[in-house]
Amino acid sequence: MSPATASSLGDWLEKHSTATGLLTVEDPVDPGVYEATAILAQLETPSGGPPVLFANLRNLSGERSPARMLFNTYSKRRSVGLALGVETDTWNDLLEALPQISANLQKPIETADVPVQDTVIQGDDLDLRILPWTRHVEMEGGLYFTPILAAKQPGSDRYNLSWNRVTYLDPIHAGVHISPRQLWSFQREAEQAGDDLPVAMVLGHHPAFNLAAAALTAIQIDEYHVAGALMGEPLQVAPSARFGEDLMVPAGAEMIIEGRLIAAHRVVEGPFGEYMRYLGPQKLSHLFEADAITFRPEPIILEIFAGHRDHLNAHVSIHASLLAAARTAVPQVTRVGWFQGGGPTTAVVALDKSADGQPMRAAMAILSAGNLIKQVIVVDDDIDVFDAQSVMWAISTRVRADEDVIMLKGLQGSLLDPSHPGFGTTAGFVIDATWRVGQTRPPVARVPEAAVSQFPLDAYTLKEA
Template sequence: MERQMLRAALDKLKRKGVLLECNKEVDPKFELGAVLKHFSNEVPILFKKVKGSKIPVVGAMFGERKIYYDMLGITHEERIFKMMDAIANPKPTKLLTKGPVMENIITKNIDLPKMFPIPTFHEEDSSSYITAGLVVIKDPETGQRHVSVRRLQINGGNEMSVLVASPLANKQYLEMEKLNKPLEIAVVLGYDYSILLASQISSETYGVDKYEVDSALRGEPLELVKCHSIDLEVPAHAEIVFEGIMPPHRRVTEGPFGELMGYYGNVGPHPVMEVKAIMHRNNPIFQTAFPSREEHLSNGLIREIELYSALKTMVDVKDVNVTVSGGCRFHAFAAINKRNAGDGKSAIIAALASSKDVKHVVIVDNDVDIFSHDDMEWAIASRVQASRDLVVIPGALGSGLEPSHGLNGVTDKIGIDATKPLGDAGKKFERAKIPGFEKIDIEKYLPGIKL
């Protein structure tokens, strides 16, 4: 039986009946992504025949909340606390001498576009991209591991550009560059839900080993092996590991690339990775993620912990939603148990302060479903008066990853207090109820109806 990582996850997805398998040949250029996008990147699909390659490709594994919870074995209600617990109590990993990912080791004639079915997603993308690479580096001074997901532009041959946006990863590269030395780097494909989630916490904020957070989340030690040619550890049951170096003083133009919110992001010079060795399992499966939709759910789940924690200090928060349509970072919905007249505004202050990326916040009462856009619109339509309930903060620092911020480098932030008044005034805001509605068994009235 498969243990940990992609194959174990695929077995489970199959058993649950949520994995689609495509037997028709697809072109990795545009066609594969178009099929993923048809299902809004929410349905995992295994493409068994990919033009120009014998290697199958899997995508859209991480784009749907319910699948994510099921695969982690957690409920929606527990998610925030399980993740907080794993971050606060990381558990040791287990280093094996051998693992399935070592079944094949290639050190010569590495030609990435020829060897792997690497997709191109959007019309103006500069090249094909590895969009779901789990990037592993080590701090040369402290030896502390750093794990995150980055996109990698295929430059041809054995070279790809690495988009290192976060300050910490950049710091390690820049430190080595000052010493005129290369930084060792591994890129892992073929992982699972737990490690992707762990990879999305910020090293700067938490300073923990994300492999150890993964061990805590999965409830058993993450099994690792040493890379073949560099001093880094990677998951033993992964599909493919690219090993190499980021040489100092070399940068290549990266982009354009269709990314967050479906826009082409900034084009600029970025460091490169020279792939020196590849380890892969027999009959490897290539893992991709449609940019930038499904992956941001995992990122958004971590943001929900942070939003919840910030709100908890000010109000009695019931639940939070960092919405997918808002790029899993720009929009925050929160339901609160309102106890004091100012709770709605306090919640706005806390939510907007929880991350520079949060741009628009809506606070509702606990009778509103914050995962239903209909219900949210209902609350805004019927419980908000702009002169009283709208908070506008002009010119704050926002995220450069959305184009309206780019107009002048700052972002206006908005909070909407859609909570109803307390006391007698609140009675006007009670919803009309049908006694027995929740308990109705519709099949009794309409036998055989497909729900």
């Protein structure tokens, strides 16, 4: 395993396009009328779709956009591996590799070579309509991008990266959905001091940069350092066009919209095709005012195929954070399943149990790692956490509901969970589907291995009926 190394999205694509099976669409495409996602929907299979680069896109002014756009960067497991420099298409290998890769934090390096500022548009020329804003799924409430927001904590030098849905409002304004996590806290700190929060919306960089943004990182860790770890080399940064050294931006990005989250203003935003595979609700969201658009020659926007496999798999670094949290609490944890075998709010944990309380400890660690998981199923290590049928076998045969189903109340909810309204509290459960320590386990119904060796198939003539 070697971490990813290539500074730009273009370099990365050139290196990996054969391995990922990149498709390029040269025909003119208008992503604002679902044209891009209609093509992606026809290429989607249960195991995801190929990466697709749209080379000729219409913008909101009806002209050709300066930007191309890449979808399905994470749709196939193999592509997620390539984003991280891990040669595998096994989900568990990726989850095991990620903590080692993320531990190699790298301090950013300031550079005078700033491809992303090859073109800088600001002042009266600034117009967000030059971009190929996208409608992904039916009934989306507007035109969207899913960029990475880079922001510096007020009064500190620490940077946070966060992946956010952003909708077009007018030539210099956009609406941003922010969950109550770190970026939210930065914005509130600035707002309480009466200030706007400077942010850089990064529309395209090396695919590992986006995965660093999604990771659940402790607040004291600078996420520019995490980006360096996942990209396999220090993030190159430079002063922003609008804020100078007060906001350092990734120099190797494809395109950046610099601007501010405006204090004491909110705007209507949503619905949007969410990772729950439902439309996330319309709500009052944060107002972004643009100050500059900067981009490299022929930039590529890295966009997510919202509500589809690409979007779900992009949560791989959050998934790895859940595994790490469970293992810190209970070292006997072997695997954690989430979208594969679980669901958007449900995780499955496997452990090699040595004490009866371990399932509950492991479940609580995952429930406390963030507000994403409300339901945890704990199984023994012989169960495949990535296979829902295997998990159901354990629930069906090892659970006594009166003792093994523990109901939880008063959990912080997720706005995107359609089973309850708003950011209010929700409920959850832990199902302990493990055998009790010392319990006699019934033998599994299987043909003896000795018999299979004794009577090999090739000793028989098998006639097709």
